[in-house]
Amino acid sequence: MNPARPVQVESQRLPSGGAVMYDPCESMVIPTGATVSVNLCWGQQWAWQQQEMPPDRRSPSLIFTCVMSLPEQTRLGDVQAALRMVTARHAALRSTVSAGPGRPPQSVVWSAEADGYDLARFDDREHGERWLRDQMDIGASWPLRVAVLGRGPMRLGIAAHHIASDRYGFDLLCRELRLALRATLRRTTPPLPPVGRQPADIAAFERSAAGAAVSRRAIEYWLDHRAELDVAVCVLGARFDTTSGAMHVARAVSVDAKTSLSTLATAAHSSEASVAVAAIASVLAGHLGTQTVPFYLTSANRHLTGLKHSVCSVAQAGLASVSVPAPNDLPRLVPAASKATLAALSHAYYDGSALAERARAAGGPGPHPPVSPPSINILHSDDSSPPGGGHGLPATAHTTRADRPCLGLNFHVRLTTASVSVELRAGTHLLSASECRELVAGTLRLLLDASPATVHIVR
Numbered sequence: 001m002n003p004a005r006p007v008q009v010e011s012q013r014l015p016s017g018g019a020v021m022y023d024p025c026e027s028m029v030i031p032t033g034a035t036v037s038v039n040l041c042w043g044q045q046w047a048w049q050q051q052e053m054p055p056d057r058r059s060p061s062l063i064f065t066c067v068m069s070l071p072e073q074t075r076l077g078d079v080q081a082a083l084r085m086v087t088a089r090h091a092a093l094r095s096t097v098s099a100g101p102g103r104p105p106q107s108v109v110w111s112a113e114a115d116g117y118d119l120a121r122f123d124d125r126e127h128g129e130r131w132l133r134d135q136m137d138i139g140a141s142w143p144l145r146v147a148v149l150g151r152g153p154m155r156l157g158i159a160a161h162h163i164a165s166d167r168y169g170f171d172l173l174c175r176e177l178r179l180a181l182r183a184t185l186r187r188t189t190p191p192l193p194p195v196g197r198q199p200a201d202i203a204a205f206e207r208s209a210a211g212a213a214v215s216r217r218a219i220e221y222w223l224d225h226r227a228e229l230d231v232a233v234c235v236l237g238a239r240f241d242t243t244s245g246a247m248h249v250a251r252a253v254s255v256d257a258k259t260s261l262s263t264l265a266t267a268a269h270s271s272e273a274s275v276a277v278a279a280i281a282s283v284l285a286g287h288l289g290t291q292t293v294p295f296y297l298t299s300a301n302r303h304l305t306g307l308k309h310s311v312c313s314v315a316q317a318g319l320a321s322v323s324v325p326a327p328n329d330l331p332r333l334v335p336a337a338s339k340a341t342l343a344a345l346s347h348a349y350y351d352g353s354a355l356a357e358r359a360r361a362a363g364g365p366g367p368h369p370p371v372s373p374p375s376i377n378i379l380h381s382d383d384s385s386p387p388g389g390g391h392g393l394p395a396t397a398h399t400t401r402a403d404r405p406c407l408g409l410n411f412h413v414r415l416t417t418a419s420v421s422v423e424l425r426a427g428t429h430l431l432s433a434s435e436c437r438e439l440v441a442g443t444l445r446l447l448l449d450a451s452p453a454t455v456h457i458v459r
Contacts, residue, residue: 088112166315196310218350250436278337299348318344372408
């Protein structure tokens, strides 16, 4: 690593213009004196596998980003103080990760005083946001990147690698950083929650006898439902011979769907997430031509002891399977979806490497193209701003193309206090752009309980 240049501007206000404070092409120096070296926890395994792939083959979800407003009186020293406060609380943010010949990847945790994150300033906000999304060298610097963006009213951009945090943990990081920055400006103590379990604590439990038992139970559940997964995989894989390196990304947002979803959840004594799962299972049943729809459901795993306030990558996929005898009867499907959701949450904490080995040993129904089962990720957000439209306006389903591989039908549902957004990522070899739009539109139609005209499709 190149030596980082010292920055002596802590007592100055952040300028409205100027050069990069830290050169984004250079990594911060991490001094000797690491505090601890540990194996990765189960939730970090997927991120490490993605990191080992060529950059153009990695998932677009490998880097999380957020941009927040900065008060006018903010100084660089205030930003650095808030960052040090947050990184001192969460070891995953101040770790480097690497592997050597014959040994598994290990995480090296550094002192918070090392300030091993990348910090840069950009007058061009678009340039800065691109820099935030760039690939990270997690073996050379911390998996955290910070940028001061724009002239005049400035904003603070935050990026974190998935190996340091899942989406839930990243949202927690952003909330804590806002509180820490506000307290720094007021010279007060921020009202931060108790610190959750650290990666070393989590990894130690996972390698204990109790952790092995938890993993074993979850893996047995997965293997019991393997046949259902194989059916879905074969149906998806039957339509193509080779995979592509690109994906279609279809999106639609609705304000009214939020009201409909909340009403149905209350009437069914269920959760909003279960209602969303029921709607997606319904459209998948119609597309796949099956009455049983198996899929991966992302679990934040924050219901586990000590993980509620952990900025760490502990989310994993649980296996859900929903019986869909009547695809268009959403109220009837909600109880089955609720049961499947609870089962997935109960079996979403396990050793991913051990599961892969057991699955390979168990074999499958026969050779098929590389394809993943469908997946659903339900995200909750505190954002209350309307999504570009108000009540009574139709949702608009549109599709873009991204030059990233995708081997499954990956649904991402964001539930805010004001709206529901549905996004589908699917390899271009799996679905056409119009099919992606129709699956997204169909999901919202079910939630809205309205005619097809309620959702506009942009062709």
